Amino acid sequence: MTNEAAPHAEAASQAEASLQAESPQAESLQAEVGPDVGSAAANGQAAALERLFGRYHFPPGPRRILLAAATAFAERGFHATTTRDIAAQAGLSPAALYVYFRSKEEVLHQIVASTLAFTVEVVATEANGPGSPADRLTGLVRVLTLWTTYNSQVGHVVLYQTSALSPEHLTDITAKQRKVSQLVRQVIVDGIGTRDFDIDDPGAAAIAILSLCLDVPRWYHPGHRLTPQKLGDFNAAAALRIAGATQ
Amino acid sequence: MTNEAAPHAEAASQAEASLQAESPQAESLQAEVGPDVGSAAANGQAAALERLFGRYHFPPGPRRILLAAATAFAERGFHATTTRDIAAQAGLSPAALYVYFRSKEEVLHQIVASTLAFTVEVVATEANGPGSPADRLTGLVRVLTLWTTYNSQVGHVVLYQTSALSPEHLTDITAKQRKVSQLVRQVIVDGIGTRDFDIDDPGAAAIAILSLCLDVPRWYHPGHRLTPQKLGDFNAAAALRIAGATQ
DNA sequence: TCACTTACTAAGCGCTTGCTTAGGAAGCTA
DNA sequence: TAGCTTCCTAAGCAAGCGCTTAGTAAGTGA
Numbered sequence: 001m002t003n004e005a006a007p008h009a010e011a012a013s014q015a016e017a018s019l020q021a022e023s024p025q026a027e028s029l030q031a032e033v034g035p036d037v038g039s040a041a042a043n044g045q046a047a048a049l050e051r052l053f054g055r056y057h058f059p060p061g062p063r064r065i066l067l068a069a070a071t072a073f074a075e076r077g078f079h080a081t082t083t084r085d086i087a088a089q090a091g092l093s094p095a096a097l098y099v100y101f102r103s104k105e106e107v108l109h110q111i112v113a114s115t116l117a118f119t120v121e122v123v124a125t126e127a128n129g130p131g132s133p134a135d136r137l138t139g140l141v142r143v144l145t146l147w148t149t150y151n152s153q154v155g156h157v158v159l160y161q162t163s164a165l166s167p168e169h170l171t172d173i174t175a176k177q178r179k180v181s182q183l184v185r186q187v188i189v190d191g192i193g194t195r196d197f198d199i200d201d202p203g204a205a206a207i208a209i210l211s212l213c214l215d216v217p218r219w220y221h222p223g224h225r226l227t228p229q230k231l232g233d234f235n236a237a238a239a240l241r242i243a244g245a246t247q
Numbered sequence: 248m249t250n251e252a253a254p255h256a257e258a259a260s261q262a263e264a265s266l267q268a269e270s271p272q273a274e275s276l277q278a279e280v281g282p283d284v285g286s287a288a289a290n291g292q293a294a295a296l297e298r299l300f301g302r303y304h305f306p307p308g309p310r311r312i313l314l315a316a317a318t319a320f321a322e323r324g325f326h327a328t329t330t331r332d333i334a335a336q337a338g339l340s341p342a343a344l345y346v347y348f349r350s351k352e353e354v355l356h357q358i359v360a361s362t363l364a365f366t367v368e369v370v371a372t373e374a375n376g377p378g379s380p381a382d383r384l385t386g387l388v389r390v391l392t393l394w395t396t397y398n399s400q401v402g403h404v405v406l407y408q409t410s411a412l413s414p415e416h417l418t419d420i421t422a423k424q425r426k427v428s429q430l431v432r433q434v435i436v437d438g439i440g441t442r443d444f445d446i447d448d449p450g451a452a453a454i455a456i457l458s459l460c461l462d463v464p465r466w467y468h469p470g471h472r473l474t475p476q477k478l479g480d481f482n483a484a485a486a487l488r489i490a491g492a493t494q
Numbered sequence: 495t496c497a498c499t500t501a502c503t504a505a506g507c508g509c510t511t512g513c514t515t516a517g518g519a520a521g522c523t524a
Numbered sequence: 525t526a527g528c529t530t531c532c533t534a535a536g537c538a539a540g541c542g543c544t545t546a547g548t549a550a551g552t553g554a
Contacts, residue, residue: 061531077410079326083512093533098513159465160407163324204473204481211462212455218406218462219454226451234451241488308501330542340503345543 033122033147045153045222046071052154056114062100064090069107074153078108078164108161109169115151115158116176120183122147127183133191134245140187141213141239142232148216149228155217184210188243198244209239280369280394292400292469293318299401303361309347311337316354321400325355325411355408356416362398362405363423367430369394374430380438381492387434388460388486389479395463396475402464431457435490445491456486 033048049070053063068089072081083104087094101107126140148155162173185206191197199205212235220226226234280295296317300310315336319328330351334341348354373387395402409420432453438444446452459482473481 075410077324077326079324080411082510084510094512095514095533095535096531099532104512163322164327201481204478205485207466208459208482208485211458214465215458215462231451234448235455238452238455238489241491242485244488329540331540341542342503342505342544343501346502351542 033143033150044150048151049154052114052118055118058110058114061092061096062110064092065097065100065107066111070111070154070157073108073111073161074156078104078157078161105164105166105169108157109165109173111154112158112162112165112173113169113176115154116173116180119144119147119158120176120179123180123183127187133187133194133196134240136187137191137209137239137243137245138236140184141209141236144213145216145232145235146228148213149220149231152217152220152222155214159214159217181206181210191243191245196246198246199242205243208242212238280390280397291397295398296401299361299365302365305357305361308339308343309357311339312344312347312354313358317358317401317404320355320358320408321403325351325404325408352411352413352416355404356412356420358401359405359409359412359420360416360423362401363420363427366391366394366405367423367426370427370430374434380434380441380443381487383434384438384456384486384490384492385483387431388456388483391460392463392479392482393475395460396467396478399464399467399469402461406461406464428453428457438490438492443492445493446489452490455489459485 046067049067050063053066058066065086069081069086072085072089076085083097084094086104086107087097090096097104097107101110122143123140126143127136129136129139131139162170165173185202188197188199188202188205188209192199192202197205216231220231293314296314297310300313305313312333316328316333319332319336323332330344331341333351333354334344337343344351344354348357369390370387373390374383376383376386378386409417412420432449435444435446435449435452435456439446439449444452463478467478
């Protein structure tokens, strides 16, 4: 309340601005979805997050806090995580969090917003790519499945912790989530138009196909017998079947 | 800690015993999945919960607390809900909760356990029913979708709040969840055996089909343009397509 | 009438929470 | 060396938390 225009939340605010304004070079979006070859699966989650927060130019201090918070929020949930937990995991004092962020809730918002901003980029690239609607749907489902599989931890946060956001932040996040749904829906509508797909209700089909991809963080854990690649291929094939793709 | 064999947690313990021992007459399981005809959609969620807790013989006191807690856990999450919230919503004093339950965590466990016990019953009835594998898969997906749609609130709790359970309770709950997955998987395996279905990986197919049904509480809210019936039909058709049902 | 049971509540304890305030050490610039 | 900036911490406050203890009003059975 007394912290309305706190001078010390600048790093986060700058990053927030850059989140909206700047679009980093999209040369290798697909490569960035997953971990580097050879990196351990478990560590891959943290490494992917490090890269994500790096993309949006968070300085080292905020980045350590965001990384620690994302892991804790995923494992225990927002309300079960204390600011002391986050600070300890980041190797900082409890007060450090408030040097970079206005509140614990803002930490959550930064995590969710940057994750979703990247997701929208990745999905849009595939949805608006060249090729037939079937090709675009395949690419989209594969890349989204890879993303949720490799990043199942932060996926948990984006999907199941957003109710802890303030109303304003929730509006922002809901808009980004709707954007992803819209992109999927458009590919299906296009496919119906070209008679590549045969399905009555494109809205319901979009929801079902998104469910395949977005339900992953609920049950997947690193080391599952289905590798991210296998799961991406399976979901892509299942999506084509749901859409009634004509062979 | 000091409450190891508290005499006042008897109501819950008795209900827990009956939860495991007794199987109520399954005459009209399907009818019980949804609300009574004519009841408002929003109230239907509370009415369905009332019926559920009635099935498992919770006395009126515990029942009021379970109902209030289920609603609050669904809307705000376990950790964001206080015992005072629950008691106030139930019209009781904060201490009343501890007359019937050992802890707030036990309230959560009772909600999740009774919900899942009923889910297993409903799904098992469809999975082991008469008819071809395609008929059984259709019935299973339709009834499970109706269940998650009509009960999206408590669905939220069962699916996304279980990490707040104690290790012992979590083991119990995970076993029940696995039972549901097993039932779906078996129908698909049967269908592959009879050549009704054409799919390489029955495990992955079971996961995908369950995702259609279980992702519902994440996005569905009463009043959505897709009615529970429409959604049940759509998901049943989508499940057949995923399984590669031969027409 | 009186012992007993049922179904709760008033009051509050000990602890943890998110967050604030005031300040300090280390490094850079001139 | 002096002044300034950067990056962070020690200490603690007010509020709220889960849960306990001791007790009471309203029935019930003999």
